[in-house]
Amino acid sequence: AxxxxxxxxxxxxxxxxxxxxxxxxxxxxxxxxxxxxxxxxxxxxxxxxxxxxxxxxxxxxxxxxxxxxxxxxxxxxxxxxxxxxTYKNDPSLAILTVLFSFLIVVYLMNLLIGLLSNAIEEDNNRVSYLLQKAEILAEIELFYLLPYQRRWEEWFPEVIYYYADANKIRQMIDEMINKGECDVEKFTELKRRIDSGTTSRQALEEIRII
Known part of the structure; x- marks a missing residue:
């Protein structure tokens, strides 16, 4: 201006x-x-x-x-x-118009890309994906299944076994401790056993009990 x-x-x-x-x-x-x-x-x-x-x-x-x-x-x-x-008789006006349009477009595009990147970084994680998946499955179980289907053990077993990598478990526990999302005293012995080479099955069983 x-x-x-x-x-x-x-x-x-x-x-x-x-x-x-x-x-x-x-x-x-x-x-x-x-x-x-x-x-x-x-x-x-x-x-x-x-x-x-x-x-x-x-x-x-x-x-x-x-x-x-x-x-x-x-x-x-x-x-x-x-x-x-008239732009032909006033070249300075034409130059200013081109520069204004170019700078505004570049600025707005960079701003839009930055906002989209921040939004993607916030939503593009496995936790959000699993939460959304759990919500969809819960909705299907509540509204789209008949009562006898909900009693099928093949679909709804009493115990669900989940296999996880020990390194990932260690990383998740460290992140939870750093964020203060868990009681450190409960995981001290578990973390020690994981570091000492306790099998993944034993570690998962202790996590399930906790």
Missing amino acids: FEYFESKFSPDDYANTNLTNNSDSNNPWNIASTYHQVFENGTVDPNPYLIQQPDENTNMFIDFGTAAFAMYKFLTGDSGALSNW
């Missing part, structure tokens, strides 16, 4: 009610809509026949407040504040 303000700001205070003739391309009277007379032979009178009186929105960059609002509209895709100038 500041760069546009600098490029389109004019030190003269042009009154919108009084016609001001000069060569300043940022004069609201020079960028206001003009109407030319067309003669019968097809030629166009170079002198304007009518000039639409400019208002405060004709050149929004003569004031920093309206310039900032024009940039806000530009972010939403409304480039009407720049429609009073």
Whole structure:
């Protein structure tokens, strides 16, 4: 907004009610809509026949407040504040527009990628997956199975054996202790046995009892 303000700001205070003739391309009277007379032979009178009186929105960059609002509209895709100038005759305006679009797109894309990465890191873990899977299975068991199906031992055994790697168990216990999610006294003897080479079956049996 500041760069546009600098490029389109004019030190003269042009009154919108009084016609001001000069060569300043940022004069609201020079960028206001003009109407030319067309003669019968097809030629166009170079002198304007009518000039639409400019208002405060004709050149929004003569004031920093309206310039900032024009940039806000530009972010939403409304480039009407720049429609009073021709890009061919004003290359600096075209350069600023390209730079603005490029920087905003890069910034917003990086922001979006960063937010998505944080969301994926929070949700992309095995614990969340297992919890969601357990919720789905519980819903199926409650609402989609008949009573006699819930009594099938093949589907719902009294004891479920789970085989786990001793190193993973040790890592999980260390993480739980560091986070304060378990009683250290209960796992002291178990951790000692795991470190001493206790079999995975014995360790799992002790975990089940605890």
